[in-house]
Amino acid sequence: MTEQSVEQRFQQLKKQIKPEQFDSVEWLMAKAEQIEADDAALAKRILVRVANLKKHQANKKSQIVTSVTSPGVVKPSVAQQSESAAKKIEVVEQEKPLTHWPKVLKHSYFFWLVVIPTIAFAGYQLLWATERYESQAQVIVQQPDGLATMDASMAILSGLGVSNTGVSDTELVKAYILSNDMLTYLDKTLNLRAHYSQSGIDLFSRTDEDDSWEELLEFYQQHINVYIDSKSSIVHVYSQAFDAEFAHKLTQTIVDRAEWYINSIGHQLAEAQLAFIRQEHQNIESKLEQAQVKLLNFQRRHNLLDPTAEGMAVQQITYGLEGQISAKEAELKGLAAVMSAKAPQVLHTQNQLNALKSQLEKERGKLSDDSAKVMPLSEILANYTDLKVKMELALQAYTSSQISLEKSRIEAYRQLKYLVVVESATQPEESKYPDSSYNISLFAALAAMLFVIIKIIFSTIRELK
Numbered sequence: 057m058t059e060q061s062v063e064q065r066f067q068q069l070k071k072q073i074k075p076e077q078f079d080s081v082e083w084l085m086a087k088a089e090q091i092e093a094d095d096a097a098l099a100k101r102i103l104v105r106v107a108n109l110k111k112h113q114a115n116k117k118s119q120i121v122t123s124v125t126s127p128g129v130v131k132p133s134v135a136q137q138s139e140s141a142a143k144k145i146e147v148v149e150q151e152k153p154l155t156h157w158p159k160v161l162k163h164s165y166f167f168w169l170v171v172i173p174t175i176a177f178a179g180y181q182l183l184w185a186t187e188r189y190e191s192q193a194q195v196i197v198q199q200p201d202g203l204a205t206m207d208a209s210m211a212i213l214s215g216l217g218v219s220n221t222g223v224s225d226t227e228l229v230k231a232y233i234l235s236n237d238m239l240t241y242l243d244k245t246l247n248l249r250a251h252y253s254q255s256g257i258d259l260f261s262r263t264d265e266d267d268s269w270e271e272l273l274e275f276y277q278q279h280i281n282v283y284i285d286s287k288s289s290i291v292h293v294y295s296q297a298f299d300a301e302f303a304h305k306l307t308q309t310i311v312d313r314a315e316w317y318i319n320s321i322g323h324q325l326a327e328a329q330l331a332f333i334r335q336e337h338q339n340i341e342s343k344l345e346q347a348q349v350k351l352l353n354f355q356r357r358h359n360l361l362d363p364t365a366e367g368m369a370v371q372q373i374t375y376g377l378e379g380q381i382s383a384k385e386a387e388l389k390g391l392a393a394v395m396s397a398k399a400p401q402v403l404h405t406q407n408q409l410n411a412l413k414s415q416l417e418k419e420r421g422k423l424s425d426d427s428a429k430v431m432p433l434s435e436i437l438a439n440y441t442d443l444k445v446k447m448e449l450a451l452q453a454y455t456s457s458q459i460s461l462e463k464s465r466i467e468a469y470r471q472l473k474y475l476v477v478v479e480s481a482t483q484p485e486e487s488k489y490p491d492s493s494y495n496i497s498l499f500a501a502l503a504a505m506l507f508v509i510i511k512i513i514f515s516t517i518r519e520l521k
Contacts, residue, residue, distance in 0.1 A: 187487035
């Protein structure tokens with residue numbers, strides 16, 4: 057029950073009893089003992105009345121003693137003194153509930169642990185905290201549409217169809233904006249540390265000039281927010297500064313540097329890929345040239361255009377000559393059987409046979425090298441076939457390398473990415489931070505929750521004792 061209800065019941069009791077009972081210490085003490093079990097608060101209030109009566113009686117005795125020991129001084133009568141003392145007691149008893157609040161506040165943990173800190177935090181947020189301005193920009197990563205300007209056959213050759221632009225590219229932009237490299241560039245370009253450590257900024261909102269680079273990076277990341285829209289892949293960049301113009305300049309510089317980074321990364325990857333493919337293509341082209349030179353030297357050394365075809369022709373001529381020689385030898389034997397060796401017909405046949413043999417030796421001599429050593433036809437054909445196979449393989453490798461080079465060029469062009477600015481850096485006109493109402497409400501709610509938790513813990517501990 058509240059103090060007001062106790063006082064009301066005390067006044068009601070006063071009306072119910074006689075005045076002499078209300079002024080009797082013994083009666084009031086007996087009444088307090090009687091109702092203590094049922095109404096402890098009212099019994100305590102009656103005891104306060106008893107204490108006041110005892111104090112009044114003691115003061116009354118001292119006044120009587122003083123009046124006796126001080127002759128010549130006119131003192132009020134005892135009835136008047138009693139009536140005045142009673143009025144004073146009534147005033148004290150009626151004013152007591154009003155003077156009880158300072159004691160309540162003195163012993164109120166909620167007031168000191170929740171109300172006072174909340175008021176102090178509100179004063180900081182409203183009167184001392186430095187205002188921060190926020191500028192925003194929107195960008196998106198795009199790449200050329202290779203299918204729109206390419207022949208269908210080349211599109212199939214290059215394997216176009218699925219774009220790689222997506223979450224990985226936007227996450228790359230976000231990571232670079234929040235990276236140490238970006239902070240280094242901003243500090244070099246805009247002197248970011250000096251702006252964030254100005255002496256005019258409140259102690260809790262700024263960074264110190266002597267802070268380490270890691271602390272500055274953490275402070276920078278707390279004041280730069282990068283949000284990626286999962287549906288549109290648009291990157292939203294929010295940057296905070298203590299000046300509207302600086303906030304705009306900071307956001308614009310971040311966007312420009314991120315655009316440079318994305319473009320340079322794309323070109324570097326494309327150039328690296330093309331350089332590797334070009335080097336491999338040059339190696340294959342060199343091998344093809346070497347194979348062609350070896351084949352031409354072989355043909356030049358043996359004076360053969362196509363050793364396979366010429367070998368077959370020589371073989372056919374040789375086989376023909378050998379057949380004619382065999383026929384002439386048979387004819388010569390037949391003539392020698394019926395004619396003398398000096399007969400004109402026999403001599404004519406012998407001359408034809410000798411001519412055929414001479415032509416056969418001449419045809420076989422075509423297969424001899426410069427040193428006049430006869431090389432077997434099979435060996436010439438084997439060497440020629442080996443050189444020709446190597447040249448054909450080198451030619452196939454060269455053709456594949458040429459296709460790969462063209463494909464790599466197309467692929468490198470397709471993989472080039474560009475940072476497109478959807479919304480330029482905005483120029484803030486009003487400060488956005490600190491959000492005083494939100495911060496104060498949140499602080500008060502957290503302080504109250506913490507107070508309740510601590511109170512529950514201590515109550516549980518007391519009950520367990």
